[in-house]
Amino acid sequence: MARVAVIGDGGWGTALGLILHRNGHDVRIWGPFPEGIRAIRERGENTDYLPGVPLPAGLHWTADRDEAVAGANVVVLASPTKFMRPVLESFRGRISRSALLVSVAKGFDAATHQRMTQVAESVLDCGPVAALSGPSFAGEVAEGAPTAVVVACRDHGVAVALQNVFNNRRFRIYTSDDPTGVELGGALKNVIAVAAGVCSGIGFGHSAQAALITRGLAEMTRLGVALGANAVTFAGLSGMGDLVLTCTSRLSRNYSVGERLGRGEKLDTILGGMKQVAEGIVNCGTARALSRETGVPAPIVEEVHALVNEGKEPHEAVESLLGRDPRPERDA
Numbered sequence: 345m346a347r348v349a350v351i352g353d354g355g356w357g358t359a360l361g362l363i364l365h366r367n368g369h370d371v372r373i374w375g376p377f378p379e380g381i382r383a384i385r386e387r388g389e390n391t392d393y394l395p396g397v398p399l400p401a402g403l404h405w406t407a408d409r410d411e412a413v414a415g416a417n418v419v420v421l422a423s424p425t426k427f428m429r430p431v432l433e434s435f436r437g438r439i440s441r442s443a444l445l446v447s448v449a450k451g452f453d454a455a456t457h458q459r460m461t462q463v464a465e466s467v468l469d470c471g472p473v474a475a476l477s478g479p480s481f482a483g484e485v486a487e488g489a490p491t492a493v494v495v496a497c498r499d500h501g502v503a504v505a506l507q508n509v510f511n512n513r514r515f516r517i518y519t520s521d522d523p524t525g526v527e528l529g530g531a532l533k534n535v536i537a538v539a540a541g542v543c544s545g546i547g548f549g550h551s552a553q554a555a556l557i558t559r560g561l562a563e564m565t566r567l568g569v570a571l572g573a574n575a576v577t578f579a580g581l582s583g584m585g586d587l588v589l590t591c592t593s594r595l596s597r598n599y600s601v602g603e604r605l606g607r608g609e610k611l612d613t614i615l616g617g618m619k620q621v622a623e624g625i626v627n628c629g630t631a632r633a634l635s636r637e638t639g640v641p642a643p644i645v646e647e648v649h650a651l652v653n654e655g656k657e658p659h660e661a662v663e664s665l666l667g668r669d670p671r672p673e674r675d676a
Contacts, residue, residue, distance in 0.1 A: 345369055346509050349413045349439075351431060352422030353381065353405070355393040355482035355620060356448060360420055362486050363515050365403050372404045374412035376431070381407045392619055397486045409438055418444045418509055421464055421473075424621040425451030425531075428460055432467040439468060446474040446495065446506050450530035451623040452630040457637075459527040472498045474506055475523045477530035478581035479589035481596075488514050494581045496520035496527075518581065525577030528568040533587040534624030535631050536560035537598035538648050540591035542658050544599075545606020556644070557591045563642050567631075570638040598624035605651060606658045628652050643668060 346369045350361045353375030361373045375381045384390050388399050406412050413419060419439055423431045428449055439445070445468070447460040458466070461473040478493025485491065495510065495517055497503040503519040511517040520526055539560065543553050564587070565578040577583055590596045594603070601622045604614050615625070632649040635642035647664055650656035 346418045347415050348372070348418040348420060348509070349374065349416035350420040350422055351412065351435065352420075352424075352449075353384070353390065353393070354422065354424065355390070355486075357420065357422030358390045358394045358397075358399070359480075359482040359486040360422065360448060360510075361403055362397070362399070363510065363512070364420075365400060367509070367512055369418075369509065370404075372406055372412050372416070374406055374409065376407065378407040381405045394482060394486055397483065409435055413439050413443075416440065416443055418446070418506070421445060421447040421449060421460065423449060424626075425449050425460060425623060426454065426621065426626050429453055429455075429463055429467060432464055436468060439470075441470060444474070444502055444505055444509075445470060446476050447527075448476045449623075450477060450527075450534060451627040452531055452634075454626075454630055457630050457634060459524070459531070461523055461527060472502060472523075474502055475527045475530075476506070476510070476517075477526050477586060479585040481589070481593070483595065485515065490514045490516070492516040492518065492581055492585075494518045494520050494526055496523040496525070496582075498523060520577065520580075520582075522574045522577045524571065525568055525573030526582040528571060528573050529564060529578055529580075529583035530586060531623070531627055532564040532567065532631055532645070533560070533583070533590050534598045534622070535628045535645050535648050536564065536587060536624075537590040537596055538602035538605075538622070538624040538628065538652070539644050539661075541596075541599040541602020541604075542606040542648075542651065542661065543602075545603040546658055546662065547606075548662075553591070557587060560591070560644055561587055563644055567635055567638065567640045567642055567645075570640045571634065597622040601625060602648075608658075611652060624648070625652055 350373040464473045465471040474497035507517040647661040
């Protein structure tokens, strides 16, 4: 049995806390707001981020940082990417240096363009930090629906140890030695999912959506390889697997936001009614910056950025994509 600290009381942190609790581990989930933590304890439900899922009494909730990580030999980093750095700074010096750390957040640090494992390693002066990603909606995982994900680390022993902590008959864990590719797949697919939602919202059919997903995978792979990832990783669970899931379901926040944009709703209105973060909206600017820094074309990322940050109309964005010069598929 491991003692596990989950830093982040959102839907994904809660779902993983349930998985780990069912696996027999001692789990403590930390959230930043004492009143919110108190409400979860009293109701036995995380009504803000995972409504309808009963939480067992043995799952411990706290807003106290020291209590959360005391004695923890596994620490799960589950804060949204835009809050990850300040949250980790508040935990600096509190986490055991022998603990295994795994990031489950999918995105970039806007200021530095770092992946979340890089942020954790720099802020906490530790390493290596693993990354866990793959096709997994929090609600389905919490309810015990089966899926498979991948945990990646430069240190194979760390990946195997975390595989043993998380794996069960409904939550199958594979290992990888390519955290760069696993994290980039998880971050970039959110941007592509916004575009897939726009495609649906405009009213285009399944053929257009399939084409966009396929070209999105090519775009993710090109950019990922330029940033040091293994191309094969993008054909796996954290690449194609997560991309297909996120681009085809309204359970995906990124897809849903894109779909509403495609129907003509304004972004401020959409985001104003959401409690959870749509990471593709937050991270499309960084994805575009990485494309330009590496000189790797990312036309779908460019158009999502234009929609989100420059006020471009959805139909104009689609026309821009379709109006690109014809070229061989492998060169595109």
